[in-house]
Amino acid sequence: MKKSKEPFALVHVDVLPEAIRRTLEAKRLLEAGEAGNVQEAVRMAGLSRSSFYKYKDAVFAFNAMIREKIVTISLVLEHKSGVLSQVLGFLASENVNVLTVHQSIPLQGEATVSLSVDTAQAAREPEEWIRELAGLSGVRRALIVGVGH
Known part of the structure; x- marks a missing residue:
């Protein structure tokens, strides 16, 4: 599918054409593991494979678009x-x-900093890059103290 420069639109499922609603259902079946492959998912959703492939990269459930992962x-x-x-x-x-930065006044040559960050677009999990962060020059300690959604 060609990338569009048009923005996403939030539309209630009731006004969508049947093929798009069934595409959403087939994708849900695949993600939930209720269907083992596309052929099974489209059969269960009552959709043709060609319709599924036509719409699958352009239609998403609203909750699939929310991938924010906040790490402190x-x-x-x-x-x-x-x-x-x-x-x-x-x-x-x-x-x-970076969402928030809180820094203490430096005492005895050190400052404590707390960062809240959104890792939704990160290529690696925080546990993978936190050790590299801790190894940077001037970083004496780096710890993940909280993960939320």
């Missing part, structure tokens, strides 16, 4: 210029969106 990270950073900037740059390179 606690950091202890060395109090020197550029350390927080380096951390934020690393997170950006991981496609992690």
